[in-house]
Amino acid sequence: MGAEVLRDVSFDIPARSFQFLSGPSGAGKTSLLRLLFLSLKPTRGLITVFGKDRSRITRRELPLIRRRIGVVFQDFRLLDHLTTYENVALPLRVRGREESSYRNDVEELLKWVGLGERMHVVPPVLSGGEKQRAAIARALIEQPEILLADEPTGNVDPPLARRLLRLFIEMNRLGTAVVIATHDLGLMEQVDARRMILSGGRLDIYD
């Protein structure tokens, strides 16, 4: 086991809140997001997710909790053999829902993120920004209670970054708590929101 990346970190993410998670590269932003997303177990300490102690969540309960959390991975994690539409619909499909019950929602969301014309192409022909938007759409399709986005504007130019930010703000207005991990100061300056700064394994919060 290596050195502790995060220690004495204590915070909560209220429902419907909006915050940035920032700090230098290697400060542990991604690790903290993975802890929140339950894809990493803490070596010590307590994490409570939707009122439930992380260490008491069974493997069977895990998928049900994950469905309430939307994640945008830094490397997108789109499936290359599925079209943009199918990638975005994946969270609904794995729940066993009929395609006819969500087709309109998915198409609507894709148009909303500007991928209306790229719905039926596969990720290898999408640009970095388009992949980014597809990954965001996949995380949003279920209107999760909390959205965790790891450097969601890392691959796009500033105008598109602003548009994506507006997307997150809109989601937040609809009731989703949003955590955006970024080291893009320009992006953070555009919104008056809570800032969580990670540095040297410690977390400082500026409300």
Place this chain on the structure above:
Amino acid sequence: MTDTTSGATFTEDGIAESEVALPRVRRRMAPIVPAQNVVGRALVSVIAIMTFLSCLTLGVVSLVRDTASVWEAQISREATIQIRPEEGLDMEAALESASLIARGFPGITGARIVDRAATTRLLEPWLGSGLNIDELPVPRLIIVTINEDYPPNFAKLREAIVSQVPHASLDDHRTWVDRLVTMARTTVAIGIAALVLMLAATVLSVVFATRGAMAGNGHIIEVLHFVGAEGRFIAREFRRHFLATGMKGAAAGGIGAVLVFLIVSFWSSRNLATPEADQATALFGNFAIGLSGYGGVALIVVVIGMLTAATSHLTVVAYLSDIESRQSDAG
């Protein structure tokens, strides 16, 4: 504002500037587990080849087993009385007398004297044609047909013939049958050993080829896991895909093997009268593998399909628990 069927209301924020009419013809959703790639095609080929070889081995073993039991039955159906020529022996009278004794014995259904012409034919390969059998001291034979269900007491029959007909002896083919049965059983045992090895090799290569094909799917399992798919769902998707792949390969191999049997069987029936076919028929019967042979082929196909599915299932389960355990190792 745009209303969606889920009740959410999205505000157009300028991203969706231009919309083109979407094609109304919608294709079916692509399978979650991607269709054939190079590794998948290699898996189908490996399964097809191994199934083909396994089915061939099974067919040959069942052929040899059937043939061995036929040999055994045919040879034990007959015995031979042999009368050696001696000075002053009336051969024809001795043959008649021995044949009468044999016919009257319980458990014997008939006795046929091999006549001069047939004896001459029998000796022709060694002594050439135009042979005058009376000039040579050639033993004569009586072929005795035995009731297989109630065989005679060979010791008593031998005693009766030897005591009443001078220079006669009875050969019940026991030594020959024993040797043949031993040989046939050895052949069948070797065949079964070969079949077991073949099936073991098939199982191993199918398992490893499936694992190889699964190796490229790790990222799919991971993404499905992260978008909230249950382990059962992921395992079912892969199982279904690999069952189809396995059955496709196994069916191709099984059909190939059945075709080989049908072609050889057809060939042997077409060439019944030729010396080559006679030789082959004498050894292997009529090349038919029978219902049990075809049943075995079908069983192998189904088992290999299920084996492929089970291997993919176990690989998914192992991968998921690996993701779980990595959670505590990383970071």
